[in-house]
Amino acid sequence: MEPLKEMFGKTYYKNLADVLSSVHKPFQADRFVKDVTNNLETLSLNQRMRQTSVVLQQHLPENYSQAIGILKDVVPQLNGGYTTLVFPDFVSLYGLSHFQQSMEALKYFTSFGSSEFAIRAFLKQDLERTLKVMQKWSADSNYHVRRLASEGSRPRLPWSFKLDQIIKAPQLTSPILENLKEDEELYVRKSVANHLNDISKDSPDYVLKLIKAWDITQPHTAWIVKRGIRSLLKKGDKKSMSVFGLTKDVKVSIKRFSLANAEIRLNDVLQFQFDLVSEKSTSQNLMVDYRIHYSKKSGIQSAKVFKLKEITLAPGETVSILKKQRFQDFTTRKLHSGSHKLEIVVNGEVMKQKTFMFTR
Template identity: 30%
Template sequence: MPEPFKNLISADLVHACGKHLRRAWPGFDRRGFEAHALDGLDSLEMKARAMHIADALERTLPDDFDRAAGVIEAALAPPATDDRLAFATSEAGLAGWIGWPLGEFIARRGQAEPERALLALRELTQRFTSEFAVRPFLVNHFALTIDRLRGWSDDSSPHVRRWTSEGSRPRLPWGLQVKSLIADPSPTLPLLAALQDDPSEYVRRSVANHLNDIAKDHPQVVAEWLARHLPGASPERTTLLRHASRTLVKRGHPQTLKAWGLGGKLDGEATLSVSPKRVAVGDSLAINAVLVSRSRRKQALVVDYVVRHVKANGDTSPKVFKGWMLELGAGETRRLTKSHSLRPITTRRYYPGRHRIELQVNGKVVAETAFTLAK
């Protein structure tokens, strides 16, 4: 059985943190810090462990924030020199998962001194991402934080450059929402323009995810971005923009599909079937689609499927699942199959009833079927 993920933040990590903070500041109360941090740690889940250790840091680091930030910086390992994610605390200093409580401490205590706090987060993100810790500064000190992130978008460290994009995503998963950026993403667009041709794929991937966040609330902004930046794009930028378009392609957004040459209606016929027709939670469903071309030319197609899940009240809620990208030849018949899992996951609860499935080609429904989920 694999080790629980929460154990990445462990007693050993607390001891290492105490050791390096004491090295950086001989007056650090290592014994008190470790006693507070370890008290009840094993009973907590992962995020709660990070918050608990941050509480212990607040009890034992200097009250003067500039001094406390200096202690943290002096305790860090040397910065990563490439874009690999192999951060780990070692004899050289602190790095890796201990960065979560360290970042939380900076986010809590640095609100009165945001300039100093952002400098500390820039250092920390080269040892463990500061994407979550920067969010409160975007909420409470928006203009300053955006200005500093833009300024660091050409930093020599790929971890800092990636942080400027990832930390300012409107809908960062697990992160504090920045409602002003959800309402108006324009402040981060110059930053994304500066980073979309970054030499690091690690950075470019973040830009793609940032643009995809924007697409969920402002599809036209991303459609216009494609119109400006896709023509003549390098292979690397093309890959970025394709990933950034994934939500709009799934939704069948006409302007986005047209930008990728996918706007045309299927010239032909489609059928859809599933087996078995009756399943239980935990089973898998075989989805079978057949496309028959009537065209004399090949057709570029994005083929997805939509499951209309039954909700507790009997209504249905659609969820688009990624299917296939293909070229259908002139007069060709193409059979497509996919296994769809009905295993329970934390983000979706299944309810019994008749669930419809629709086959979507270039954003348009062309066939449908249904299955019954048993009680």
């Protein structure tokens, strides 16, 4: 499989140069390709993107307004995707002293890829002024722009630096979230939920206070809230569970809990089953999860929670649950041999556990 960094390869640069020269006749396509591919093999994906921005600036007019105008004409003629992040990256590098024009450029470019990383340079430079613009974006008719308002201002956006001012004062982004709490676009709702989840890691009480004022009978809002407080729910936070009416005083037992195999290897399936039995005279609203404590290279274990199901268990009712999960490596997680632990978790409480061995 070809490495992701090859998105920024010679074929891409040749096409980019051809489009640039068709838009801006003085553009020296051959020289650009030569300069931008210098030492290309030694560079990572994001290093290639940054080199592209730097070399573009060397080959475009010195006047920022002219350069942005050319890039705006170029981007619709290219394939969308990750490589289009070059255009907002250019803005973040060379447009900090041209605030209004850069805001317009980032708003335009975000529909072709995303300006979520580039906008953070402006938030870092002038938080208040940039947030005012992003609040307007959160009411825009274009869902890409609305999503940028939420995603770009996330306190802990992955693969970017933290926004410490927003971490300390999460209310700064509440006008944006208020505008988007019922958004009809799933792409936007996912961002709002992730934004809330970011905040919950530092200010859980603030998040719960915020969402308690929201109408969770509205389906879009309910979806955002449930996903937005997922980290709190996985930790068994009782306050967050009360938002969705989950039973506080859980009375259940786990019967016939078994593993198909006590030893598994890479790409084998971990299969387990159990009966969940109500021991209460009233119905119980339950969130049933399972937690795997993975063995790390160092020998210590790291836990990850997985969803099983949400159910209303009637008095004396028994529900049988079967689950299969393939043990395989992922880009973000490599499995290591050793002892692992499986826990059944109901409304945040560990009910039963078993150990098993994993060998690569």
